[in-house]
Amino acid sequence: MSHALRSVLVLVVIACTAPAGAAQAAPRGHLITVRLVDRPNGQFAFDPGTINAQRGDTVRFVQQSSAPHNVSFRTHPQNAKLGDAAVGPYILNNGQTYDLVIDARFADGAYTFACDPHESLGMKATLTVGSHH
Ligand SMILES: [Cu+2]
Incomplete structure (x- = not known):
């Protein structure tokens, strides 16, 4: 009669005590x-455009211009x-x-966005999203 070896599985339960409102992913x-920048002749730009x-990256827009700007998607x-x-x-x-934050909202593919008040003044850009494999 053979003896069976039994392994012992130890489960360690770690209590999660994250407070409500701290759910934002790092x-x-x-x-x-x-960068949001001024260009000559009253133009503005996203730099780079x-x-x-x-997916998982963060695109950080930094204001370095004389006028307020936003990021408003046109196509996705x-x-x-x-x-x-x-x-x-x-x-x-x-x-x-x-x-x-380029998270699950952003399917793979091509996007265009602009600054609402300054699209006609050159402030538009393209974003291409892919995913790691
Ligand atoms: Cu603008």
Whole structure:
């Protein structure tokens, strides 16, 4: 008669005590900086105006311009669900930032966005989202 070896599995239960309201995920992935800048002849720009991000990245818009700007999406992949990110708040003061977290709302594909008051003054950009494998 053979003896069976039995292994002992120890389960360690760790209580999660995160307070309500602390559910915001910590940034992960890369931080991509996009400056909001003045251009000659009354023009404005997102710099850079072509952004490539992977899901999990954060796109940080940094105000370095003389006028308030926002990030307002114009086109997105059909299965994207941008929610509150569809139209961001105005970024007013020099050095102020707006973080756009490229999370599950952002399906793979091509996006375009603009600043609502300054789209015709050059302030538009493209964002391409991919995912790590
Ligand atoms: Cu603007």
